[in-house]
Amino acid sequence: MAIVLLSGGQDSATALLWALENLPSPIHALTFLYGQRHEIELQSARRIAAHLGVSHAVIDLGQLWDALSVKTALTHEAPLSYTPEGLPTTFVPGRNLIFLTAAAIWGYPRDESDLVIGVSQVDYSGYPDCRAPFIEAAQKTLSEALARPIRIHAPFLYMDKAQLWKYADELGYREFIAEETHTCYLGRREVRHPWGYGCGECPACQLRKAGYEAAFG
Numbered sequence: 001m002a003i004v005l006l007s008g009g010q011d012s013a014t015a016l017l018w019a020l021e022n023l024p025s026p027i028h029a030l031t032f033l034y035g036q037r038h039e040i041e042l043q044s045a046r047r048i049a050a051h052l053g054v055s056h057a058v059i060d061l062g063q064l065w066d067a068l069s070v071k072t073a074l075t076h077e078a079p080l081s082y083t084p085e086g087l088p089t090t091f092v093p094g095r096n097l098i099f100l101t102a103a104a105i106w107g108y109p110r111d112e113s114d115l116v117i118g119v120s121q122v123d124y125s126g127y128p129d130c131r132a133p134f135i136e137a138a139q140k141t142l143s144e145a146l147a148r149p150i151r152i153h154a155p156f157l158y159m160d161k162a163q164l165w166k167y168a169d170e171l172g173y174r175e176f177i178a179e180e181t182h183t184c185y186l187g188r189r190e191v192r193h194p195w196g197y198g199c200g201e202c203p204a205c206q207l208r209k210a211g212y213e214a215a216f217g
């Protein structure tokens, strides 16, 4: 029994594959809406959950970050660059903490206390909420907050994109991940590359493409 945070991107879809391999059923997928500019990830998440036969709930957090006066490149027309703190403008402050908290609350009445998140702290953009200290602290905090042991599984924390591609490939899902998941920050899906759809230029596409090429040549 586990709840997988499914954005519709490569990492979360691969995390869903991991959960199906490693945790007892039922597996639930949860997708959060938070004012993303592109609907395309939600469509991917729906297809992925349907194809893998897991229940899927979409939870609308509304314009939460907008309401908190935060503008990011994922929720607003903003250039892909860096903040004065050195983080990409795609960084949504507190996002994974809000998502894990909401997922744990969703699981509370259902007696579900295993959460799965596809974050990696290797070769990514330096998001602080994709690192081991955050995951450990969130698990402890949620367990205290709900007075029950919450387990956060982050199976790819120490894996890079190439390893992620290889993992999916070993399960027979290389083409599935390429075809069905969406990563491109610009929401582009006109061109199909071997590694999937996307503009090929934005940081997310570059990382996905480089990982694919490192994995399969």
Ligand SMILES: [Zn+2]
Pocket: 183, 184, 185, 186, 187, 188, 198, 199, 200, 201, 202, 203, 204, 205, 206
């Ligand atoms: Zn792109």
